[in-house]
Amino acid sequence: MNEIQKNWDAMAKAYEEFTEGKESYSYRIEWPCIQRMLPELKGKNVLDLGCGTGRFSFLFEDKEPSVVDGIDLSEQMLTLAKTKSLVRKSKVHFIQGDITNVSDYVDKTYDLVFSSTTLHYIQNLQQFFKQLSLVMNEAGIGILSLMHPIYTSQYPIDQNGKFPRDEEWNVRYLDTSLRSYMQPWIEYNDSVEKFLSSSYHHTFSDYFNAIINTGFQILQVEEPKPPIEWKERYPERYDSFIETPSYLIIKIKKSSI
């Protein structure tokens, strides 16, 4: 079992609590923007890469596609997804697997290939986009919702198991070293032991060159803002998302040239 899978197995329950609320960052900042970028899904095939607890897979299912498949490395994240699936009587097909080899796990191609906040766990972006290309229809759309590179650039550099101090959360934009830190949302959750989790920081050029070099065409790029009503209701939270953007969302298709 690799480190990333171990980390996500341990964090699954806390992540579910953090993201499921109707005022979660994802639900209020990320999802409204994704909805504006989505193609028509009725009768289409949808693939959710790094689907975790299935949040987006279920939101897509509400739009009446013919197939939704979700792939994730973490058994515990998928267990939560499958539990919700039973309650919802969902037909989403959840598969345990590594999305850097996604073509090994599926036997069809898709009209929408989607991924949310997962690509900073992938070291080799070029390999990921090549695989994405293999499982996408010729007329298909890809929507990649990324942790914004400004955000990931402040993740502390890995220090061989040592917990970083607060002041080590500062921008090191061009430093591609492994990052290791305690997820900020875990600090507020007593149900999980404090531990380090690791991820990568990719710059804008890393993402865009991997997309372009794979032969994709970029259709749209978004950096969604927090909802304006948060300015009064949660002023500190609002300011923190204005200072440091959380999401970079990119829509791509296969190049026609």
Ligand SMILES: C[S@@+](CC[C@H](N)C(=O)[O-])C[C@H]1O[C@@H](n2cnc3c(N)ncnc32)[C@H](O)[C@@H]1O
């Ligand atoms: C931040 S969570 C996002 C989950 C879900 N997309 C969401 O937005 O709620 C990142 C997920 O990526 C998964 N992941 C990381 N690397 C992966 C890989 N190589 N293959 C499949 N899943 C991976 C983790 O197990 C975790 O569930």
